[in-house]
Amino acid sequence: MSEVAIEPSKPVEQLKFAAVIGALGIVYGDIGTSPLYALQACLGYVSKGGLKPDDVLGLLSLIFWALIITVTLKYVTFVMRADNNGEGGILALMALAQRVARTDRVRYGLMVVGIVGAGLFLGDGVITPAISVLSAVEGLSVASPDFSRFVLPISVAIIIGLFLVQRRGTGAVGKLFGPIMVVWFVAIAGCGLYRIIINPHVLVALIPVQGIRFIVRHDVLAFVALGAVVLAVTGAEALYADMSHFGRRPIRTTWRFFVLPALVLNYFGQGALVIADPKAADNPFYLLVPHAVLIPMVVLATIATVIASQAVISGAFTLGSQCVQLGLLPRMEIRHTSVTTEGQIYVPQMNAALAVGVLILVLGFRSSNALASAYGIAVTGTFLCTNILSALVFHRHFNWPLWKTGLVWGSFFAVDAAFFGANILKIFEGGWVPLVIGLSIVTLMTTWRRGRSLLFARWQQDSLPLASFLGRLPQSRIVRVPGIAVFLTGNPEYTPASLLHNLKHNKVLHETVFFVTVRNLDVPAASGADRVHCEELAPGIYRVGIGYGFMDVPNLPRSLDLLREQGLPFNPMQTSYFLGRETVVPATVPKLGFVRRAIFLFMLRNAISATEFFQIPSDRVVELGVRVAI
Known part of the structure; x- marks a missing residue:
């Protein structure tokens, strides 16, 4: 198992210009x-009774x-x-949090938190293109x-074009x-600096x-306005999610000295x-922009x-691929759109689902201001999930004392909870949208995981x-035929059903047999002995x-093919792959x-199919049907 990388023990990253621009x-x-719509949405809550300078100053504060607490301190620091x-x-x-969990119940609870966070992030992936494109194009109304x-x-035309070009890569x-x-x-x-020079009092x-004065002055209305304030920090999760592509230091530097x-x-x-x-x-x-x-x-x-x-769309593709690998979603087609960059992928099923969802939101809400109410819940819900997982990781992996963990992450949790409560x-103003999307995705993930566990239990x-099979093999009269057979099995301690069906129907066994079990690891990429192990x-x-x-x-x-490096008799051209295809039927007691x-x-x-997902040559695959009752 790989360990968490603790920042102080790492060599100092070299800051590269290309990484900064990327x-x-x-x-x-x-x-x-976010400046396209965040302050506009905030002002909408206090402008009805006439805007006062103190209200504007309070919202800006x-x-x-x-930006300082949620983005700079929580995520960046x-x-x-x-x-x-x-x-x-x-x-x-x-995955990090599950690694330090001490009981299966806690590990399961952390999985649920991760699934909820992933579901809300995918919900964010539907809302972001809709509100962003609408808010930009609405500038035409200001022009005339x-x-x-x-x-x-x-x-609508921009969004359709955006999703159509995904298959070509970016x-x-x-x-x-x-x-x-x-x-x-x-x-x-x-543009902002020009106005600040005119009125530096801001x-x-x-x-x-x-x-603080704004909150005290407006009481309940200020709490409601927090739901719009959070629009200014949407995308904070991306800083953490994209860390592997550019490194920690370029992201921190660009945020602190340029973006912020x-x-x-x-x-x-x-x-x-x-x-x-x-x-x-x-x-x-x-x-704010000069008319010219x-x-x-x-x-x-x-x-x-x-x-x-x-x-956001690329992030959704990556997250979907991760969910498939972790067994949270069924196998999906994943196409690589770059021969040099491994992370650039295209997932047709997810692309179609996102496109339909975005178009429904654009046609249903028709303006960025109307969509603003739907945006916050997905973002703040993900913040809370990250908060819970991070607290455990810092307490167990970084050995933070309980008081320090409670002080730091308890403070962040209080801020996130306030944002979430406001949203x-x-x-009823549109906040139900990300909840429905997130709940639907969570239902899909938990149902898939539960169904697969039932299939596995019944198969076992x-x-x-x-x-037992190997013990009986020497006394059996099974004919061994030339060639190599690969049988996929979910449990290395049990005989694959595809092998038993092959013996039942064909009554032969290949001279060389590989029982292959694929394991999903809680690390980004397998290496060394974790990649292939044989006995x-x-x-x-x-x-x-x-x-x-x-x-x-x-x-x-x-x-x-790595087995050949270990001196084992594996020849791709002489290999047949035997796969089981399950037909699920209702059990007597479902x-x-x-x-x-x-x-x-x-x-x-x-x-x-497993053939396509594992990139097995289709002309070397033999599928044998299996009926499973659950």
Whole structure:
């Protein structure tokens, strides 16, 4: 098992310019486009009775300290210290937490937390493209009211085009992401700085007292407004999730010295504008832009939101692939879109589901302001899940004392809980959307995991122990024929059903037999003995264990080819693969409810075959049917 990488023991990372530019293009797309709608949504809660300068200053203070506490302190300073062999993200953190759990019950509870976090993250993947693209294109309405009727059609066209190009990969376009986002951050910082120079008094919002006064003054309304404040920190999870692509230091450096200052300048510039002209609260971002460059800024904002959407979609593909490897979702087709970058993948099923979901949201809500209420729950729910997992990792792996863990992570939990509670109040205004999406995904994951465990238990109940089979083999009259046979089995201690069926029907056994068990490891990538392990059980009969990390792409023939390096008689051209195809039927006393069994059967029918998933040559596969009652 690999250990958690503790930051102080690592050599200092070399800061590379390419990594800095790459991080700007991928990591900060979501949080970098939040100024398009975050302050506008916040002002909507206090503008009905007439905007007062103190209210604007209070909201700016809350946004600033949310960026400091949630992003800078929680994610950049602390959460990014916990990496799983360099890999970040909610599922990598879940694997780390499970590794230090002391009981199976706690381990199961941590799995549930990870599944909920993953489900909410995928819900975020549906909402982000919708709200980002809409908010950018809405700038046309500011340029001219006559353009208002084109906002929805243009947004739909951009989203359709975005999902259609996913199959081609983003390698070539991705090289432009970084420079474009540099221009974006410089542009929004410049617009904000101009207004701050005109009204420098807005900088008093840096003092936390302004935010506290706002909360005391507005009481319940201030709590509700926190649900919009959290829009300023959407995308914080991406800093941790994309850590493996660029390294910890480039992400931290770009955030502290470039992205954070640019965001603060723009938010405070918007605030200065609204203080001077309360009517600007209708769309403070675009009204902050000089009219002469408004159309170019709309174009730049649209490109930036496409980049933000692309980052979230790619993250959803990666998360879906990890879920498949961890046994939380059925096997899906995973295509590599780059011959040089392993992480660039395309998952057709997820792409189609995301596209349909995004279009439904755009056509249903029709504006970014309406979608703002739906956004916060997915983000804050993921924050809470990360908080729980991180607390355990820091307490057990980093050996933090209980008082320190409680003080640091308890404080973060209080902030996250306040954000989450404020967004819960918006359930009937659109907050139900991420809850429905997240609950649906969690239901799919738990149903799949439960169904597979029942299939495995039933298969084990009906199977013959491998030791018994090998003990009877010398006395049997089974004919051994030339060639190599590979039998996949879920439990290395039991005889594969496909072998028993082959003996029953064909009454022969190959001279060389490999019983192969594929194991999903809680590390990003398997290496060394974890990749392939082999032992000889009887003359010509071997037991092989193959491990894949949650970031690995399974390729069974390539893994088995490593056996030749160990001097074993494996020849790909003489090998036949025997696989079992399960036909699930209801048991006399079903262990899955009617609805969950229907869901499980639907996923089972739509899962891609083991042949395709493990990249086995189809002309070397023999499938044998098995009926299983659950």
